[in-house]
Amino acid sequence: MLTQIEHAKLMMLRAAWEKDRGREYVAAASFAKLFAGELSHRVVNEALQIHGGYGFMDEYPISRMYRDQKINEIGEGTNEVQRLILARLMGL
Numbered sequence: 001m002l003t004q005i006e007h008a009k010l011m012m013l014r015a016a017w018e019k020d021r022g023r024e025y026v027a028a029a030s031f032a033k034l035f036a037g038e039l040s041h042r043v044v045n046e047a048l049q050i051h052g053g054y055g056f057m058d059e060y061p062i063s064r065m066y067r068d069q070k071i072n073e074i075g076e077g078t079n080e081v082q083r084l085i086l087a088r089l090m091g092l
């Protein structure tokens with residue numbers, strides 16, 4: 001999980017690096033947003049599974065993280081919208 005989170009961070013930094021240099025960054029930003037959003041779902045789902053039944057209880061922070069994660073795939077451009085942006089940039 002940490003390996004993939006590091007991957008997502010590097011994608012985000014790549015997009016920021018392109019923007020800081022005044023270069024085209026929309027594709028890099030969309031790749032990073034899509035990857036990180038979908039990854040957050042996989043990671044939090046796996047983390048909850050490790051907790052077993054406790055992961056389902058409100059007393060455990062992972063239960064709240066599981067619910068909160070979804071905004072990463074909806075806010076500031078949904079996964080579908082990121083795919084549309086990338087498809088257009090590829091001329092599809």
Ligand SMILES: Cc1cc2nc3c(=O)[nH]c(=O)nc-3n(C[C@H](O)[C@H](O)[C@H](O)COP(=O)(O)OP(=O)(O)OC[C@H]3O[C@@H](n4cnc5c(N)ncnc54)[C@H](O)[C@@H]3O)c2cc1C
Binds near residue numbers: 076
């Ligand atoms: C907690 C929370 C905080 C928010 N904060 C803000 C904020 O601060 N500022 C702000 O501006 N907005 C905010 N939003 C709104 C958020 O940006 C929108 O919910 C998001 O952009 C999706 O828009 P929608 O809800 O109108 O869904 P819709 O546009 O109705 O889309 C519904 C579903 O259909 C998919 N879809 C839509 N069009 C297509 C298409 N052409 N092809 C394929 N799939 C498609 C979408 O990806 C989505 O899964 C917030 C939302 C939430 C839940």
